[in-house]
Amino acid sequence: NAGVTQTPKFQVLKTGQSMTLQCAQDMNHNSMYWYRQDPGMGLRLIYYSASEGTTDKGEVPNGYNVSRLNKREFSLRLESAAPSQTSVYFCASSLQTAVGGNTIYFGEGSWLTVV
Amino acid sequence: DAKTTQPTSMDCAEGRAANLPCNHSTISGNEYVYWYRQIHSQGPQYIIHGLKNNETNEMASLIITEDRKSSTLILPHATLRDTAVYYCIRHGNAGNMLTFGGGTRLMVKP
Numbered sequence: 001n002a003g004v005t006q007t008p009k010f011q012v013l014k015t016g017q018s019m020t021l022q023c024a025q026d027m028n029h030n031s032m033y034w035y036r037q038d039p040g041m042g043l044r045l046i047y048y049s050a051s052e053g054t055t056d057k058g059e060v061p062n063g064y065n066v067s068r069l070n071k072r073e074f075s076l077r078l079e080s081a082a083p084s085q086t087s088v089y090f091c092a093s094s095l096q097t098a099v100g101g102n103t104i105y106f107g108e109g110s111w112l113t114v115v
Numbered sequence: 116d117a118k119t120t121q122p123t124s125m126d127c128a129e130g131r132a133a134n135l136p137c138n139h140s141t142i143s144g145n146e147y148v149y150w151y152r153q154i155h156s157q158g159p160q161y162i163i164h165g166l167k168n169n170e171t172n173e174m175a176s177l178i179i180t181e182d183r184k185s186s187t188l189i190l191p192h193a194t195l196r197d198t199a200v201y202y203c204i205r206h207g208n209a210g211n212m213l214t215f216g217g218g219t220r221l222m223v224k225p
Contacts, residue, residue, distance in 0.1 A: 109157070
């Protein structure tokens, strides 16, 4: 049981390049999330998917797109990377998003540097 | 305002209890209080959560005041491996996702 798995763990991009961060969970969770964490800061929500087939914007969605490929997988795409997107990206999942004891499980993070 | 207020940093002696406070004075009736921690360079780890009653699990205890405006996370016997940033988070209705503030940086010292 791997939990939440993210790839790649490290990536360096040039400004303007595109890339996709992959995320998969094996806990049969309905909801999945992408967060970013800048140095010395808390996590900020980029996008989330409450259930398969739905996606919604979080706090900082600009410059990103997401795809909920199936129940297990939720990818984050940077179409034209900018230095401001240099950050650590965390994928997460939970059984559901509704109130009522909703524990979120995080992956180990993807370190992205845009030069 | 879905934010919480926590001290920026705290120290604790190894083997002693670590008491981490959190203020959430504007919390609404259907919002839970969650605690997560993040050990350097790792993904956040769930610790405990509660609504009204005090809660205890194998990792920690959560004490919520009767008016629910504040809470305290207690690590009963802190170890060096408990050195981390601890986040107190409010979580309520669907669509109001976990919002992480700056957290408290706990340093457990020998």
